[in-house]
Structure formats: structure tokens, C-alpha cells
Amino acid sequence: MYISMRNLTLLIGTALIATSLSAAKLSYTPANPDMYPYPSTAKNKQGLETNVDGAIIRKNVITVKEVYKSQISGKNHNFGVKASKEIVKAWDTDTRPDGKGLPDGAMNVEKGAQVFAAKCATCHGDFGEGVDRFPVLAGGIGTLKLHPKTGGDPGPLKTIGSYAPYIAPFFWYIQTAMPLSAPKSLSNSEVYGILGYLLQLNEIQVNGADIEDDTVIDRKFIKAVHLPNEKGFEYNNLRKPDTHNTRCMKNCIDKSKMVVMHIKTDATVVKPPFGDERYSFDNNKKESKSDIGKTIYENTCAGCHDSGIAGAPKFGEKADWAHVRKENIKDVFEHALKGLNAMPPKGGDMSLKDEDVKSTVKYMLEKSK
Ligand code: HEC
Numbered sequence: 006m007y008i009s010m011r012n013l014t015l016l017i018g019t020a021l022i023a024t025s026l027s028a029a030k031l032s033y034t035p036a037n038p039d040m041y042p043y044p045s046t047a048k049n050k051q052g053l054e055t056n057v058d059g060a061i062i063r064k065n066v067i068t069v070k071e072v073y074k075s076q077i078s079g080k081n082h083n084f085g086v087k088a089s090k091e092i093v094k095a096w097d098t099d100t101r102p103d104g105k106g107l108p109d110g111a112m113n114v115e116k117g118a119q120v121f122a123a124k125c126a127t128c129h130g131d132f133g134e135g136v137d138r139f140p141v142l143a144g145g146i147g148t149l150k151l152h153p154k155t156g157g158d159p160g161p162l163k164t165i166g167s168y169a170p171y172i173a174p175f176f177w178y179i180q181t182a183m184p185l186s187a188p189k190s191l192s193n194s195e196v197y198g199i200l201g202y203l204l205q206l207n208e209i210q211v212n213g214a215d216i217e218d219d220t221v222i223d224r225k226f227i228k229a230v231h232l233p234n235e236k237g238f239e240y241n242n243l244r245k246p247d248t249h250n251t252r253c254m255k256n257c258i259d260k261s262k263m264v265v266m267h268i269k270t271d272a273t274v275v276k277p278p279f280g281d282e283r284y285s286f287d288n289n290k291k292e293s294k295s296d297i298g299k300t301i302y303e304n305t306c307a308g309c310h311d312s313g314i315a316g317a318p319k320f321g322e323k324a325d326w327a328h329v330r331k332e333n334i335k336d337v338f339e340h341a342l343k344g345l346n347a348m349p350p351k352g353g354d355m356s357l358k359d360e361d362v363k364s365t366v367k368y369m370l371e372k373s374k
């Protein structure tokens with residue numbers, strides 16, 4: 006068959022377009038979840054059908070559905086009730102990246118900002134800057150590449166504007182989990198208003214336009230939002246490991262090179278309750294009083310006193326302790342034992358002995374003059 010050069014070019018062109026079209030069609034992101042490339046069931050080595058988590062699906066085992074239909078249904082035995090459509094609806098509140106599940110409701114940004122100021126700002130700051138250690142919700146654009154080791158202190162700041170790929174799931178998150186002290190207390194419209202304010206704080210443009218105070222936020226608006234980092238995630242290697250360690254079965258650790266490390270967190274110190282043995286690194290030798298003070302300080306008090314969080318006098322900072330020194334030492338002990346404002350009794354560890362807390366206070370005063 007004779008094909009002209011021009012037709013050949015056209016043919017190749019069409020083939021290329023067809024390939025790239027089907028590639029585009031097949032590519033999965035959370036915004037097109039129906040393109041998820043992996044089937045929900047697979048076959049294992051023995052040829053048995055398995056779930057995504059690898060569990061074998063056993064056909065001859067009674068399923069929940071069959072229990073309901075059978076003689077031994079929950080109804081006859083008084084356990085549980087069948088979930089009605091309404092019950093399912095009450096739980097089915099998630100909002101997908103593509104906006105599916107977003108409810109009715111609307112509020113403009115100005116009103117959203119007012120709700121934010123009243124219900125969120127105590128923790129997240131008036132402008133989403135974050136109070137103390139509470140999460141920062143705005144800014145940080147361009148910081149994902151930063152690393153403290155390469156001079157990029159304080160490292161990546163992950164916010165809606167800098168990190169998150171999609172806005173719609175935040176609807177669900179905020180309504181389900183925030184404000185921390187009263188989750189599920191916001192109306193749908195209030196959540197829309199807040200989302201608008203958070204997008205405005207992050208200087209997100211929608212369809213090329215800034216978000217103004219009178220911009221009304223609703224389902225349609227949220228669906229039109231594209232966050233700057235939407236394309237920053239990789240979905241092509243789903244289900245492939247992202248680390249490539251070689252399995253080691255014997256002599257894997259060179260004990261002479263092992264270092265025992267402690268991770269110190271700034272805000273909350275989570276640890277099991279104290280026992281006397283924790284004070285002593287050598288079981289045969291109890292530590293002296295000043296060592297106990299140091300150990301307790303590092304384990305229980307440093308979380309706040311190292312950084313001076315929430316107004317705690319900073320360890321080693323003479324000026325911070327000046328007013329404490331003016332007090333009667335008995336009162337200072339009393340405050341450490343019983344608590345004072347944001348200072349929790351015994352630093353939050355009620356298993357500490359009174360005398361050991363006092364040793365710790367002495368240690369702190371000693372090191373802060
Ligand atoms: C009492 C303090 C407090 C209040 C008030 C509060 N939050 Fe939070 N918020 C938190 C804490 C703590 C977290 C982190 C929770 C976690 O990681 O499990 C958080 C997380 C978040 C996040 C996710 C941040 C991220 O980087 O993943 C958003 C968004 C958020 N809050 C929005 C709100 C909104 C909107 C309100 C008001 C309706 C609100 N918060 C009120 C304490 C608070």
C-alpha cells in the first residue's frame with residue numbers, strides 16, 4: 006500500500022496525540038480519584054483473592070450483609086441497629102479533593118474573618134501566624150526547599166498556601182476537628198467563610214482574581230480553587246516503596262558505634278511515669294541530689310523552661326528569675342508543687358516526690374544566676 010509522506014506524518018501525529026490523550030486520561034491524582042490505577046482486590050501467590058491490605062477474602066465466611074438477612078440477624082438478638090440512610094448521611098461528611106461531598110452553604114470572607122477571630126485566633130493567630138506552638142495556617146510559600154542544615158532555618162513551613170495540594174478536604178477537617186475545644190460546632194456557612202479567609206490570608210487567586218472581603222465562598226467557589234502546590238505531589242509510584250534498604254539478617258548493628266539518643270520536644274513532653282530507677286543510669290549507684298534535679302529538669306521541666314514558653318522563666322536567664330528570687334523560697338516550692346497559672350503542679354508529673362521537685366527548683370535557681 007502506498008502512503009504519502011504527508012499522510013504518514015498525519016498518522017504518526019494522530020498516534021502521538023492518541024497516546025498522550027490516553028496517558029492524560031489514565032493519570033491518577035486525588036482530584037480524579039476514579040482513575041485510581043489499582044484494583045481493590047488482587048491475587049496472592051497461592052492464587053487466593055486478597056483485599057488491598059493483603060487479607061484473604063474468604064467466600065465461604067458469612068458477611069455482615071448475610072447476617073442481617075439470616076435467622077441470626079441483629080434484630081432478633083438485640084445487638085445494634087441497621088444503619089438508616091439518615092445515620093449514614095450523618096457520618097458521611099468527608100469532602101474529597103475534587104470537591105465531592107461539599108455541602109450547601111455560603112458566607113463572604115469578611116464574615117468568615119470575624120468567625121475566625123472569635124473562634125480560631127486564640128490558637129492560630131489573627132492572621133494565621135500561629136500562637137506559641139499552635140499550627141501556622143498562612144504564609145511559608147517557597148519554604149518547602151529550606152532545610153535548617155543548609156541555612157534555611159527554620160525549615161519548611163507547611164500551610165495551605167505552601168504545601169497543601171487541595172483545599173476541599175480542609176472543609177471536612179475544620180468542621181470535624183476545629184475549634185479544638187468545640188469540634189463540630191461550626192455551621193457549613195461558617196466553615197465556607199473561614200476557608201475564604203484562610204485562602205485570602207494565603208494570597209490565593211481564583212480564576213486570576215484576588216479574594217476580596219465581599220467574595221462569597223460556597224461549593225462552586227471552592228471547586229474552582231487551585232492551590233500552588235497542587236502539582237507538587239507524585240502519584241506515579243503508588244504502592245512502590247520509597248526507601249530501598251537491603252534486608253539484614255545477622256550482625257547488622259555495630260554496637261560499638263551505637264549512640265543512645267533522646268528526642269526533646271518543645272511543647273509537650275510525653276513520657277511514661279517516673280520510677281526511682283529512672284533517676285539512676287547505673288542501677289548500683291543512686292544519683293546525688295543535684296543529679297536528680299538535673300535529670301528531672303531535663304525530663305519534665307525543660308519542655309517549657311528551656312524556651313520560656315507561655316511565660317515560664319527561662320532556664321539560665323538571670324533576669325527571668327529575678328522576681329522568683331525575691332519570693333520566700335517556701336512559696337517558690339509551693340508554686341512548683343501546687344502549680345501557678347500556666348505552670349502545672351510538679352511540672353505535670355504528679356508521680357514526682359515533693360523533695361525531688363524541690364531539688365529540681367534549687368537546681369534551676371542555681372543554674373540561672
Ligand atoms: C485551642 C486551640 C485551637 C483552636 C481554638 C483552633 N485550633 Fe486549629 N489546630 C489546633 C491544633 C493543636 C492543631 C493541630 C492538630 C493536630 O495536628 O492534630 C490544629 C490544626 C488546625 C488545622 C490544620 C493545620 C495543619 O497544618 O495541618 C487547621 C486548618 C485548623 N486547625 C483550623 C482551625 C480553625 C479554622 C479554627 C477555628 C474554627 C481552629 N483551628 C481553632 C488548635 C486550635
Ligand code: HEC
Nearest residue numbers: 305306309315316317337340341346347348351352365366
Ligand atoms: C507546661 C509548662 C511548664 C512545665 C512543664 C514546667 N513549668 Fe515551671 N513554670 C511554667 C510557667 C508558665 C511559669 C510562670 C508562672 C507564672 O509566674 O505565672 C513557671 C514558673 C516556675 C517557677 C517559678 C515559680 C514562682 O514562684 O514564680 C518554678 C520554680 C518552676 N516553674 C519550676 C518548675 C519545675 C521544677 C518544673 C518541672 C518539675 C516545671 N517548672 C515545669 C511552666 C512550666
